Amino acid sequence: MQDPDLNLLITAAKKAGELAKNYDFRKLKVWEKEGGAGPVTEADIEIDRMLFKYLTSARPDYGWLCEESTSDIPHYEKNCAFVIDPIDGTRDFIKGGNNWSHSFSVVKNGKVSAAVVYVPKQDLLFSAYLGGGSWLNGERLQIKELSNSGVIDLIAAKLVEDDKIWKANLKPKFNREHKPSIAFRMASVSQGRYHAMMTLRDSWEWDVCAGSLLINESGGVVVDRCLSTPVFNTKRQKTSGIIAGNRQVVEQVGSALNL
Secondary structure (H helix, E strand, O other): OOOHHHHHHHHHHHHHHHHHHOOOHHHOOEEEOHHHOOEEEHHHHHHHHHHHHHHHHHOOOOEEEEOOOOOOOOHHHOOEEEEEEEEEOHHHHHOOOOOOEEEEEEEEOOEEEEEEEEEHHHOEEEEEEOOOOEEEOOEEOOOOOOOOOOOEEEEEOHHHHOHHHEOOOOOOOEEEEOOOOHHHHHHHHHOOOOOEEEEOOOEEHHHHHHHHHHHHHOOOEEEOOOOOOOOOOOOOOEEOOEEEEOHHHHHHHHHHEOO
8 A cells, every 4th residue: 555645745746747848948937045055946836835725724733944945843853854955957957958846755753655756748757655666657676786887877067077186096987967956866776777976065855755655665875975875854954965876886986085
């Protein structure tokens, strides 16, 4: 039987997708957040308001950790909380691209228990619940195995090509790709399209929370740049980067970093 929280997130994701697709990127109202935190659009705000009303009405006892809004009671004071990014990959959304996503999860006692990453423009609905596997449009997902060549298919920013971040003679051989949405990067790893993803900068929980469960439930592992298992729904609201995917690859990459 599917998890009730996951069913709720799936419905919310589909509602968000319909709202987002109604916007014409050529007429979109866009402004910059304070402190150089990046762009936000009228679509982000409308979707955020819809999600807050819909999700907190269904689960009034859950906390609320979201990129675009806060609640009266601090999320970290609750054992259960929604962790929500109304639109992940906002710059791609502004340009009219198709690689932005909705990233929603439920965290219970620091662990992700249900997660959805929805990519509306490509009709990709990734979902997972704790102990129930990771799925894409109804098909079970499995992490990608490393071939005999040892070459890693890695999804990451260009920084990983800099020799300075690797210990001498330990830089792994990899083919690098990139997507603007961190949640979509992680979902793509859970799908088996890449062996692993990594981002060394501190990561907002709403960007990586849902993807973490997708990767765990497809047979992969998720650690931060210090090789520790991340805890979610924290007061800090961030993880110390993320390295996630095939266990062998994550261990190889993590031990080779010169941080």
